[in-house]
Amino acid sequence: MTEKALTTAGQDWEEQARNWIAWVREPGFDSYWRYRDAFFALVPPAGRATLDLGCGEGRVSRDLVERGHRVTGIDASPTLLEAARQAHPEGRYLPADSADLPFPDRSFDLVIAYNVLMDVDDLPGTVGEIGRMLEPGGRLCLSITHPITNTGSVRDGLFVLDRPYFGRHRFEAEVERDGMRMKFHGWNHPLSAYTTALEDSGLLVEALREPQVGDDTFPWHMWIRAVRPR
Template structure:
């Protein structure tokens, strides 16, 4: 694949790549450690070929491999792709734009996009490409930060909406834990932006979850499993 200039989202993640690698590899620091077992309960068992969109440094891909999946991972950040390759040399990792996937139609029976779609430049284009590379009967399992979380803030234990819910709005947040710093950047979209993109890509939602861990007062994540319907058989007379 010819190397291309980084998208805006790719540049954001490339700038934070070293911080992100340290962040996600510190056990218990990121929310993934709280949610992953429940998320993987939503993911189908291993099939022919699994694509991890926005694989980052490969944490989800490695967990998929442990569950028997044959994984290909793509990400826009060259530093993160290299980190994923080094941690999991038995799988395939490529630098690619999620809205322009370098694979033929129907290449995969499962696509996973864990906490990616709120970060990419073109979520509708990404979902369209996912729909294209999924085979009939194949499934997409996605996780996003819940659309409500980036429209407000927590004040005195109460969540207050202080930003518009509808439309596309930029968010940035710097977080420090255990001496590690991470800057999260992306876009907030209403839930309908994602569901409309799924509809237009021919994907049908078959499961939706708002996971709750411990005493969460409101949902931090939203998970969707969608399927590309099988083509009807043609009866010849």
């Protein structure tokens, strides 16, 4: 595969790769550990071939394999891909731009995009590639940070908007906790930006969830399962 320059999102994740590996591999530290079981309840059983889009250091890929999936993981960050390969040497992990995937049409019957689409530089292009990758009857299961999350903040137990909900806005947040530091970058889109991208790619939404886990009083995530009609 010809090596390509990293996108802005790829550069951001490559710069934070070591921090991210430490962050997500600390047991119970990242929110993934709280949401994982409920998210996988939305995911169809293993089929012919599963693509983990934006696999990072491979945590979702490894969990998919444990559930019987035949997984290909792709990511833009070389450091994260190497970490995924080291943790799962028998796996298949490839460098790729999410808006220009190196696979033939209809290569997969399932695509997983866990907390990825709010980070990509080209949302319509990425979802278009997902649509191209899916065979008829194939499904996309995605998690995003809830579209309202990065438009405001919680004050005295109430959520207050700090910026317009509509439009495409860049966000950046640096978080330090228990001696670990992580800088997050991405794009805030309204929900309609995601649903429009799905519509334009020929995908139909069949399930939408705002997960509430434990004592959550605010929807931090949104999950969607979409299908390519037969």
